Amino acid sequence: DQQVKQNSPSLSVQEGRISILNCDYTNSMFDYFLWYKKYPAEGPTFLISISSIKDKNEDGRFTVFLNKSAKHLSLHIVPSQPGDSAVYFCAASGGFQKLVFGTGTRLLVSP
Amino acid sequence: DAGITQSPRHKVTETGTPVTLRCHQTENHRYMYWYRQDPGHGLRLIHYSYGVKDTDKGEVSDGYSVSRSKTEDFLLTLESATSSQTSVYFCAISDQTGGAGQPQHFGDGTRLSIL
Numbered sequence: 001d002q003q004v005k006q007n008s009p010s011l012s013v014q015e016g017r018i019s020i021l022n023c024d025y026t027n028s029m030f031d032y033f034l035w036y037k038k039y040p041a042e043g044p045t046f047l048i049s050i051s052s053i054k055d056k057n058e059d060g061r062f063t064v065f066l067n068k069s070a071k072h073l074s075l076h077i078v079p080s081q082p083g084d085s086a087v088y089f090c091a092a093s094g095g096f097q098k099l100v101f102g103t104g105t106r107l108l109v110s111p
Numbered sequence: 112d113a114g115i116t117q118s119p120r121h122k123v124t125e126t127g128t129p130v131t132l133r134c135h136q137t138e139n140h141r142y143m144y145w146y147r148q149d150p151g152h153g154l155r156l157i158h159y160s161y162g163v164k165d166t167d168k169g170e171v172s173d174g175y176s177v178s179r180s181k182t183e184d185f186l187l188t189l190e191s192a193t194s195s196q197t198s199v200y201f202c203a204i205s206d207q208t209g210g211a212g213q214p215q216h217f218g219d220g221t222r223l224s225i226l
Contacts, residue, residue, distance in 0.1 A: 004153075034214055043115075043201055043217030044154070089153060098169070099215060101146075101153035 003027045004092050006102035015111050019077040023090030023102055026071065030092040034099070035064060035075045038087045047088075048075070080109045114138050115218035117202050123224045130189040132221050134202030136182075143185040144203040144215060145169075145177060147196075154201060160185055192225045199223070 005024045013019045023033075031052045036044035050057040050064045050073070057064050063076045077084055090102040114137030124130055134143060142161055146154040146169075156169030158177040166177050174196060176188045189196055199222050203215040 006153075036217075041219070043203075043219045046214035046216065049214060091154075098156060098159065099154075100170075101155070103151060103153040 001026075002103075003030075004090055004100050004102040006088075006090055006105050008105050009103075010106040010108070012108045012110065013080045015082055015109055016079045019075075019080045019084065019107055019109065021075040021077075021088050021090075021105050021107065023073045023075075024071055025073075025092050027092070027094060027100075028071070029094050030100075032093040033064070033066060033073050034091045034093070035062075036089045036091060037084075038089060038104070044089055077107075080107075082109050082111055085109050115202060115204055115216065117200075117218040117221050119221060120219070121222045123226065124192055125226055126193060127191050130192050130223065130225075132187045132200055132202075132223070134185045134187070134218060136185075136204050138204060138206070138216075139182060140204040140206040141182075142205045142207060142215075143179065144205075145175075145185070145187045146201045146203065147171065147198040148201060148220075149198050157187065157200075194225050197223060197225045 003026050034049040035047040038044045048059050048062045050066050066073045085108050087104045087106050089104045091099040116135045118133045144159040145157040148154045155171045157175050160166045160179040178186045199220045201220045202218040205215040
C-alpha cells in the first residue's frame with residue numbers, strides 16, 4: 001500500500017520555465033513533508049520541507065505548497081535550470097522521523 | 112555535506128552468503144537509518160537506530176539485521192543473501208535536537224548485486 005505517491009515518473013521542462021512536481025499521500029497522520037533531489041550515483045539531498053500546519057514554504061527558487069484537504073503537495077522550481085535535472089523524491093514523516101518516500105519523478109530541464 | 116561514509120560502495124556476492132554493509136558518521140547524530148532503493152518503490156526503510164544498541168524494524172526488515180555498538184557506526188547484515196536483496200542501500204542520519212521534521216542526510220549508497 002503506497003502511502004506516498006508520485007504519479008508522474010518523468011517531467012520535461014525548458015530552461016527558465018517553471019517545473020511543478022506533484023505528490024499525493026493517503027495517511028492523514030503525516031505531520032511533515034520533505035522533498036529530496038537525487039543525482040545518479042549519489043545519495044538523496046534534502047531540498048525543502050513543510051510542516052502540516054503551514055500551506056507554503058519558500059526557499060530561493062524552490063517553493064512547496066501543501067493542500068491538506070486534498071492530501072496533496074507540490075514543489076515549484078522557478079526558474080528551472082539544467083542543473084536541476086535529477087530525480088525528485090517526496091517524503092512524509094509520521095512521527096519519530098520515520099520517512100515514507102514516493103517513487104520519484106525524473107526532471108529533465110533542457111537548455 | 113554531512114559526514115557519512117558507506118562501505119563498500121559496490122559489492123557482488125553469491126546467494127546464501129552473509130553480507131555486512133557499514134555506515135560511519137562523523138556528525139555524532141543520534142539517529143541512523145538503513146534504506147533500500149528499488150525501481151518502482153522509491154526508498155524503503157529497513158531498520159533504524161535511535162541510540163547505541165537501540166534499534167527497531169522498518170517497513171522491509173525481513174532477512175536483515177542491524178547492530179550499533181558505537182554512536183558513529185551502524186551495520187546492516189544480510190544473514191543469507193538472496194537475489195531479491197539486490198538493490199542500492201542508503202544510510203541516513205539525523206539529529207532530532209532540531210525538533211520534528213528534522214531532515215535526514217544520506218550517504219552515497221552501496222550497490223549490492225547478489226548472483
